[in-house]
Amino acid sequence: MNARSRHLVVAVVTLVCVAALGGLPALLNGYTTGLFTTALIYAILAVSLDLVWGLTGVIDLGHTIWFALGCLGVGIATTHVDPVTALVTTVHSELSRYLLGTVGGAVAAAVVAVVIAAWVFSFRNGGSLYVVVVTLAASVVAGIIYLKTGSFTGGDNGLFGFSYTELGPRGGYWLSLAVLLVVVAGALVFARSDYGIAMRAVRDNEGRAGYLGVNAFAVKTIVFVIGAVVAAIAGALYGTVSGVASEPLVQFSFATEVVIWVAVGGRGTIVGPAIGAFGMSLLTSYLNTEYAAQWLLVQGTMFVLVVLFVPRGVLPALAGLSRRLLGRPASGTDIRTLRLASAGARSGGEPAGEVAVDISRLTVSLGGLKILRGVDLTVRRTELLAIIGPNGAGKSTLLSVMADGRARVGGEVTLRIATRLGHRGRPPFRLARAGLTRKFQIPELFDSVTGAETLVLAVHRGRRLSPWRRTKDIGVAPEVMRVLRIAGVADQLNRPVADLPHGLKQGLEIALAIASRPAVLLMDEPTAGLTHDERAAIGEVLKRLALAGTAVVLIEHDLDFVDAIADRVAVLHDGRVVHDGHPRTVRESDAVRTAYIGARE
């Protein structure tokens, strides 16, 4: 089956499902329609959590707080007669109270979510553990606040009797179905957009995403707030059709249930969590009255089984099974292609030969261990500098410090990229956006993201990624194309990186590092694991890049390779530069000989 007929099948199946769901109330009584309506609303809630947790990797254990805020917004706007709502009622229809409540709830959720996100995600390690603790604590605090503000929230009894009766059970059902369809469609577009790549990159390897220019803090904050707003809209809908707002909505047990729906359905797939929530919440409403304890046990067991045997969830497992039965490759629907882009301007417009990186008296200590002991080094534009030295000399540390302005160091690193750029305190994503890129010694990419998608991030330097557009033709410079071909990865770009063998990952890493047209290119043993011919060809590419204006810094062990391509060689030994000069002078240097012989001894 080709891509077009596959799309046709998906479209027909979707239409049939939507038509069946739309016609369902004709077969149901009012009570059952209400149960199905609630299941649809919970599906919206699950999709909102999937954006945050499934796609971006942020575990929000207080996600139902946003749902409760939306529900309360409607409850408060329709049951309290205060000057604001009274004014609205006299000026507009009753419906406006519901709309006001929805907007109010969504705004309140957005404000609280921004505060929590800005605080938690600013922790040094990106806050991945803190967000679990803080959102869990937030649900407890929200419960206490709910009960203590009885006059406003209804306290122990909650607020009730405020449903929008004109809607009727069928109207509520169709409204919920319409909102669910809009939310699922929007979430799918968002997830498949260029911004969606950044979300998955942050989820898979937040630290690495920064070196491609992705601002993980902003991505997590934005998605966390979007998730909160969508959950609040679901909550407002729940309030509108059920007319009940109560404290259990913010309880941790409800939030856990939503996590289970998402996990069982298949996190990160949008449709899976929607189906999981719809099915499991319907079962809950039928089984909870008579078999409450047993059903709880079944849900818990299901969660454990999914985590153990199908960690990606039931829907992806079924999709994988059908692919195997039909003999289709996994990457069939997500094809992106490369095209040659003209060799546009390199970042920074300073003349050739200008100093691009200026390092003076640089010291790095780790506990009592002095790794760098006063390094002075400059790197110029149009220069390829090789750093060599025995194992443990501090080469990788030096490169890491150059690529991350937050490292705790003594001395100075100054960058003159576009303009003179302060280095100290700047996170990797800022340096990457300014034109400094890095290739890691051991390829470190994003398991679930394809090579082509990673190139989208690199080409954009993690900026201005559209939340709806999907770059299908990626414009890359000729040298990027050349590296991809040399390493044999050019025709493997639509496979998730986790499936690529080491050599191909290595080639992809090099291509990524040069795809953003950097002013300063830092490479830690770029050709380790490649064949002799591949090394020579990549060496040629690096040499040409330097000639075209990039300052290239290379850590290398192979002296013949260094001889062939480097303009200058700095020898690092025991945290100090013991030699700095033309490659010819290296073998004759006493200091170098002592360093290597000493290291061997």
Ligand SMILES: Nc1ncnc2c1ncn2[C@@H]1O[C@H](COP(=O)(O)OP(=O)(O)OP(=O)(O)O)[C@@H](O)[C@H]1O
């Ligand atoms: N996170 C760390 N924890 C403990 N020791 C570290 C850490 N990072 C670096 N070191 C130590 O600092 C020294 C320099 O390490 P670095 O990796 O910079 O050297 P290198 O010259 O790149 O070595 P190699 O050629 O083996 O990669 C080594 O002795 C290493 O053990």
